[in-house]
Amino acid sequence: xxxxxxxxxxxxxxxxxxxxxxxxxxxxxxxxxxxxxxxxxxxxxxxxxxxxxxxxxxxxxxxxxxxxxxxxxxxxxxxxxxxxxxxxxxxxxxxxxxxxxxxxxxxxxxxxxxxxxxxxxxxxxxxxxxxxxxxxxxxxxxxxxxxxxxxxxxxxxxxxxxxxxxxxxxxxxxxxxxxxxxxxxxxxxxxxxxxxxxxxx
Amino acid sequence: xxxxxxxxxxxxxxxxxxxxxxxxxxxxxxxxxxxxxxxxxxxxxxxxxxxxxxxxxxxxxxxxxxxxxxxxxxxxxxxxxxxxxxxxxxxxxxxxxxxxxxxxxxxxxxxxxxxxxxxxxxxxxxxxxxxxxxxxxxxxxxxxxxxxxxxxxxxxxxxxxxxxxxxxxxxxxxxxxxxxxxxxxxxxxxxxxxxxxxxxxxxxxxxxxxxxxxxxxxxxxxxxxxxxxxxxxxxxxxxxxxxxxxxxxxxxxxxxxxxxxxxxxxxxxxxxxxxxxxxxxxxxxxxxxxxxxxxxxxxxxxxxxxxxxxxxxxxxxxxxxxxxxxxxxxxxxxxxxxxxxxxxxxxxxxxxxxxxxxxxxxxxxxxxxxxxxxxxxxxxxxx
Numbered sequence: 174x175x176x177x178x179x180x181x182x183x184x185x186x187x188x189x190x191x192x193x194x195x196x197x198x199x200x201x202x203x204x205x206x207x208x209x210x211x212x213x214x215x216x217x218x219x220x221x222x223x224x225x226x227x228x229x230x231x232x233x234x235x236x237x238x239x240x241x242x243x244x245x246x247x248x249x250x251x252x253x254x255x256x257x258x259x260x261x262x263x264x265x266x267x268x269x270x271x272x273x274x275x276x277x278x279x280x281x282x283x284x285x286x287x288x289x290x291x292x293x294x295x296x297x298x299x300x301x302x303x304x305x306x307x308x309x310x311x312x313x314x315x316x317x318x319x320x321x322x323x324x325x326x327x328x329x330x331x332x333x334x335x336x337x338x339x340x341x342x343x344x345x346x347x348x349x350x351x352x353x354x355x356x357x358x359x360x361x362x363x364x365x366x367x368x369x370x371x372x373x374x
Numbered sequence: 375x376x377x378x379x380x381x382x383x384x385x386x387x388x389x390x391x392x393x394x395x396x397x398x399x400x401x402x403x404x405x406x407x408x409x410x411x412x413x414x415x416x417x418x419x420x421x422x423x424x425x426x427x428x429x430x431x432x433x434x435x436x437x438x439x440x441x442x443x444x445x446x447x448x449x450x451x452x453x454x455x456x457x458x459x460x461x462x463x464x465x466x467x468x469x470x471x472x473x474x475x476x477x478x479x480x481x482x483x484x485x486x487x488x489x490x491x492x493x494x495x496x497x498x499x500x501x502x503x504x505x506x507x508x509x510x511x512x513x514x515x516x517x518x519x520x521x522x523x524x525x526x527x528x529x530x531x532x533x534x535x536x537x538x539x540x541x542x543x544x545x546x547x548x549x550x551x552x553x554x555x556x557x558x559x560x561x562x563x564x565x566x567x568x569x570x571x572x573x574x575x576x577x578x579x580x581x582x583x584x585x586x587x588x589x590x591x592x593x594x595x596x597x598x599x600x601x602x603x604x605x606x607x608x609x610x611x612x613x614x615x616x617x618x619x620x621x622x623x624x625x626x627x628x629x630x631x632x633x634x635x636x637x638x639x640x641x642x643x644x645x646x647x648x649x650x651x652x653x654x655x656x657x658x659x660x661x662x663x664x665x666x667x668x669x670x671x672x673x674x675x676x677x678x679x680x681x682x683x684x685x686x687x688x689x690x691x692x693x694x695x696x697x698x699x700x701x702x703x704x705x706x707x708x709x710x711x712x713x714x715x716x717x718x719x720x721x722x723x724x725x726x727x728x729x730x731x732x733x734x735x736x737x738x739x740x741x742x743x744x745x746x747x748x749x750x751x752x753x754x755x756x757x
Contacts, residue, residue, distance in 0.1 A: 184611050194622060197625040201631065203630050211630070211633070211637065220462075220464075
């Protein structure tokens with residue numbers, strides 16, 4: 174009888190131990206970058222190269238690595254000589270997190286080129302709770318968007334309408350990425366776009 | 375103990391106990407002979423590789439390649455705190471479970487040899503124990519006649535290099551065999567404890583729970599069921615303990631209890647439908663097709679084991695085949711050829727069709743030789 178009780182006691186303690194393990198699984202104690210790369214697998218960058226740049230220079234996607242004012246990105250494929258593709262197999266909505274938050278008027282300039290299925294389709298850009306959209310045209314084009322941020326925000330999101338593997342329009346292509354927008358440059362500047370343009374003039 | 379009391383003890387042993395002890399000694403000597411023969415086989419073909427193909431002669435450094443290198447980093451310096459390896463710097467040794475490097479660490483501690491040499495030595499030691507345990511299991515379940523076939527399919531496994539190269543294969547094989555031995559002897563707590571070591575050796579080890587639970591169907595209708603239940607339940611709770619402890623360690627060390635799974639991204643591995651992987655592998659040429667065929671052979675063996683009413687072996691084999699298959703085809707042959715139920719199934723076949731056993735042994739020796747030579751030459755298809 175004593176043995177039986179001892180067995181059940183051990184089972185009880187082991188059950189508690191496994192419950193604690195489940196708690197540890199759902200509550201990892203890791204950095205945001207670790208979570209994005211290893212757990213959520215929404216970014217292809219792990220400790221990417223960092224180059225010194227200021228916000229006004231913008232994010233040049235043709236340069237390898239990330240500018241110093243960007244903390245990390247999600248939903249963007251690896252670096253290519255011209256820039257980087259969005260990759261829905263990582264994350265449907267691209268997320269770019271700045272080191273410092275923006276507040277008030279912000280002018281976003283983005284240069285991108287849509288993949289074939291995305292041409293003439295809507296792209297939604299979100300900056301915090303604000304949302305702007307535009308329709309893409311073929312080839313690499315600049316798009317300008319005005320945001321008014323009521324709260325400090327450091328996350329910019331880009332959501333294309335369609336993402337697909339290149340095999341959809343080129344059966345010989347074995348690339349497994351789900352691409353949509355070829356990203357060339359992204360410049361987010363404090364201030365309304367018109368004011369910035371007039372001050373530049 | 376005096377000479378007199380030893381003699382008295384010997385006289386008191388029943389005839390059946392004497393037979394068991396003598397059989398056990400025979401198994402130990404046979405296992406030792408086969409382990410030495412297997413080691414000589416690997417050594418001989420490594421010399422061929424060195425003489426004919428200018429491969430470096432076998433040393434601990436040459437034997438301890440690929441995964442053994444990762445285990446060696448664990449034995450020497452423990453688990454990485456941050457990812458450090460591969461071009462991107464995203465790989466870490468968390469993917470490699472702790473039981474095997476812990477045994478090797480004990481070898482380093484007791485003998486003072488290098489981490490690489492200790493890993494090689496540990497895998498060789500567990501080859502001997504695997505042979506001994508498998509001989510005992512086969513003798514118990516198929517009879518003494520099957521022992522020769524059993525010993526030969528392990529000692530001259532086509533992927534025998536892994537028994538001598540500082541890999542987990544032999545420890546995993548030994549623990550699987552031992553856990554089934556205890557389970558079938560209804561030593562549930564011991565089976566659970568060995569199962570705990572199994573789940574600390576490889577992730578698939580935790581799936582020993584499936585045959586364990588299946589086995590309960592054998593005694594559920596027995597009258598003295600009550601006497602089994604507490605030990606049986608405790609056995610169930612013991613099996614995941616090894617994995618649980620490793621996860622707790624990883625959480626305290628890295629902050630991520632699932633780091634062993636999450637770090638697979640550094641090897642480009644993600645979980646897919648295993649049947650899609652299998653079909654994709656069969657539809658291409660080259661090594662991937664061979665790897666896919668190995669997985670297919672394992673699934674076919676599972677069916678054969680079902681036909682033989684060895685459901686616990688069959689289900690265990692299916693699971694331990696599908697799980698690695700869901701992450702890719704690479705390394706499939708060594709996973710399959712070091713699965714105890716797979717070799718057990720082969721022994722049953724060879725006992726029924728003895729000619730097939732002879733043919734298999736010739737083929738297995740040939741493949742084994744090629745694999746040893748390829749290993750010495752650093753070919754990556756054997757990893």
